[in-house]
Amino acid sequence: MAGDTTLTSGEYIKHHLTNLTFGKLPDGSWGFAHDMSQIKAMGFWSINVDSMFWSILLGVLFLYFFKKVADRATAGVPGGMQNFAEWIVEFIDDNVRGSFTGRNAMVAPLALTLFVWIFLMNLMDLIPVDFIPHLAVLVGIPYMKVVPSTDPNVTFGMAIGVFALMLYYSIRIKGIGGFAGELTLQPFSSDNLLLKLVFIPINLILELVSLIAKPVSHALRLFGNMYAGEMIFILISIMYSAGIVMGVFGGALQLGWAIFHILIITLQAFIFMVLTIVYLDMAHSKH
């Protein structure tokens, strides 16, 4: 537990699920929110400092590692670090070649960034849930949510980025007319002009829903999986305060769940990347 025995289970869970949010406090000054109600009152114009910090830190870590490799990349015998980076790069390249039929130099680096970055963010989930938040409390930071991918802002941020690219390339490749046609002339179509006009609004509604569903499901899939995984870690860690038997049982559960979670975090990063590639491929292909 957080070391604070006065917390109830409910408060403990709530504490773990609260972001460190910076925004305009009710009294008009700017600062960190101290509880849920203050966060709610801040509305849109506030920022989850913990999510941003970990997300950017991990992203920079990823770029630092790969930039170092890229600077020293030789065509000769690769070192251990280069081998590892090349293994990942080739894995991504294979996936992009397999799923992406168009020609776009941006898709593969995009997929690499998403895969490694999301993997690292998910990896934070394997750090025991109390470790960093407790340290943060000790140095006076009230809330600290260390897994950025359990913050919907983060997953939606990436999914909306991908969605924007999707719209951009759809219009660039197919033209506005082509893209509009894709939204209005299928799945129902007819040779009869009158029937065609009737179908247009129906098609538009159907296609818009499926279009909007893409970024939403894209973001929520990652968020949901990671949020649920994090929640289970939190629930397991509650067991540590329920006596020695439950504590040992909880330890075993945590180990099992952590091992299983290694699979989930990799899989979720992979799924996010593959969906990105597939969505962009759909944007590039003409019907």
Place this chain on the structure above:
Amino acid sequence: MNINLTLIGQLLSFVVFVWFTMKYVWTPIMGALEERRKGIADGLAAGERGLHEQELAKERAKEVLRDAKAQAADIVAQAQKRAAEIVDEAKGTARAEGERILGAAQAEIEQETNRAREQLRERVAELAVTGAEKILRKEIDLQAHRDIVDQLAKEI
């Protein structure tokens, strides 16, 4: 689940990270991979070529060896022929020389014999005359019998 500015922050960092990866990470690593792939392909091709060349060189070496053997045999045969010729020539020369020396020796012998005969003849005539003189000193006139003695000496 409250959406706030974090969304925009994440979106911006996403864009920056992707741009960075594209510009500074993906291109050099893929370049190195491509270059290595090309190097390996070149190496394999060179190996193949080397093997082929070795095969050719073996073939050529065999040919050269065969030529050399033939040439050597030729040279040996020619040398043998020449040796036989030289021996024959030497034999001929030796025979001629021998005959020449023999001829010269015989001529000299003849000469010597003739000279010795002449001297002997003169000596015998003298001796005969001296002997006869001694024997016939008193009864024979040297002058009167000289012709007979000379005649005798010639018949020797």
